[in-house]
Amino acid sequence: MRKLNYKKVFIFLFCLTAAVGTLGLAIKSLAFDKKRTVSAYTTDKNYPEADIQTYVKDNTKGGYSASRPVLHLENIDKQLESYIKKEIKDYEKKWKASDGKASELNLTYTILHFSKQTITISFDKYEQVEGKKQSGTQIFTYDIPSQQKLSIEDIFATDTDYLSVLSDIVFEELTQKEEEGISNSLIKKENKLKAANFNSFSVFKNTLIFYVKTDDSTKTHTIAIKKDLFKDSLLDSYQSQDLNEDRVKEWQPKHIVAKLPVQNEWIDPSKKVIALTFDDGPHPSHTMSILEDLKKFDGHATFFVLGSRVQHYPEVLQKMLQEGNEIGNHSWDHPQLTRLSKNKIEDQIEKTQDAVKKATGTEPNLVRPPYGAINHNVREFMEDMKVSLWDVDPEDWKERNEKKIVNKVMSKAKDGRVILMHDIYQTSAQAAGKIIKQLHDQGYQLVTISELEKVKKDRELSGITISE
The missing domain is CATH 3.30.565.40 (Fervidobacterium nodosum Rt17-B1 like)
Structure with a gap:
């Protein structure tokens, strides 16, 4: 018969007791009661x-x-x-x-x-x-x-006007969201937002994301803005793409503000406005003639260009922008988009965006589908671009008679209307010169599509009505 080793038994019992005690403490620490967390x-x-x-x-x-x-x-x-x-x-x-x-x-x-x-x-x-x-x-x-x-003051240079830029962008973005219940009193232009309004933010690879609350609203509005708009004010460490790329996956906001808001300092919202638009260009001489007439009468217009033509006349687009005009996307080579496959629709829009960006450094945010033809498939590839159609069509592409074109436009010209013309025909360019002068003489301010929308919003916020 083997002799019992009391020393080993004692050690075993001690370890067992300690283990049970530890288990009890663990159970006690996990037990929920009114006093423990x-x-x-x-x-x-x-x-x-x-x-x-x-x-x-x-x-x-x-x-x-x-x-x-x-x-x-x-x-x-x-x-x-x-x-x-x-x-x-x-x-x-x-x-x-x-x-x-x-x-x-x-x-x-x-x-x-x-x-x-x-x-x-x-x-x-x-x-x-x-x-x-x-x-x-x-x-x-x-x-x-x-x-x-971090607060907003920590990421921007102190001697820059970044707050004014932010205020203008937020004002512009929130006025587009009235359907979400934002009252006009919260976004009056004269009430510039303060730094505290922007202290909820993220610094992404290419964008700044602001989570903005207006004063009497509990809703948070997410506004993404391209860093390029702050290239002179955002500090280098927060401007860097490498340092600010997400460790796992960079999330891309659906809507990114890529341009500064239109500043309508030269436009009086209490006076008549009208928007001339020109499709199918640019043309090396006819478009340039229209630009000269606009400049002569302090007018602006919107040019919906074809990508296939942009690549040949980049200097015409550059002049458009230099003189305060606006460029829109009118497809690559003018097909009826609703008859195309999704891949071909995307190709028509994206190739034109790329051509305009190559020529000017910026991409259009307006699009006018050829023939005004649009459906769900077409809209799917326009992302954040706004579709712009028209109110008055003198059919200058068919009429080719300068006098008739002028008469048709002037007989239907009214405050706030959008006029459709084409800048690839000589008769249209000649008619445009006379139309620009007559509209100016009748007290119209000639504006781009974006300027027109801004005027309408300013009038709404200020209670201005125009009677003709």
Whole structure:
């Protein structure tokens, strides 16, 4: 019979007791009661470099769940932890003041962008205390190298006018969204927005994204703006594409503001306006003749160009823009787009966009489909471009009679109307010269399509009406 080794038995019993005790503590730490909070860690599925810490208190009358990212960046992690704990503390204070009535707090987060230079985190909060429900969003952007929270003043040079540019862009964008319930009183042009209005933002590879709230609205409006518009004011580290590219996948906003808003300083919205438009060009002599007549009478027009012609006359497009005119996309070679396959529609639009950009450095944001023919398939490939048709068509392509063209246009000219003509015919160019002079003499301001839309919006906001 083997002799029992009491020393080994003692060691085994000690280890077993310690293991049971440890297990008991673990179970106790995971048990939900009214006095303990569980802090659990998981991995962020979108950004593996980050962990998720969740504070949970299971209490049917006052429980909560609050999460934050753990980035393993000491100072940023401390700030995020402080924010979460303050939210929990404020909630529990309200809950206790309610005499322990049924309440809840749910705080979650989303990493909106994470690059070498910055990280942007959005916290969504839902809170209910004494039957009162509240929800809201807080967005923080941190500079990775310095581990400091950023404000708008931190990313722009102090001696630049970036706030005015931002205000103008936001005003322009929000006036296009009245269907979403934005009241005119929130976006009066004279009320320039302050820096605090722009402190929720992300710095992407090629764009700046602003999450803007107007003063009496809880809705957040996401506005993406190309960095190129701030090339003289945005600091180099935030201008850099390499430093600001997302670590996982660069998200592309659907709508990006690529041009500064039209400034109608020369246009008086209380006076008549009319928009002349010319299709099918450019033409090396007829278009240039029209441009000279417009310049003579301080007028602007919109030219809807064919990509197949743009490539041969880039200098004509450059002159258009230099003199304040506008360029629109009229397809590559004038087919009826509704009869084409999706691939061919896309080719017609994109090739023309590329041709105009090569000639001028900018892409059109207006499109006029040939013959005005448009359907769902055509619209699908126009992205953020606005379709522009017309009110008056003198059929100058068919008439080819200068006097008749002038009479048709002038007999139907009215404030706010869009006139369709073509700049590839000599008779049209000659008629255009007379039309421009007569409209000017009758007190019309000759404007582009975008300027016309701006005037209409200014009139609406200012309560101006025109009677003829």
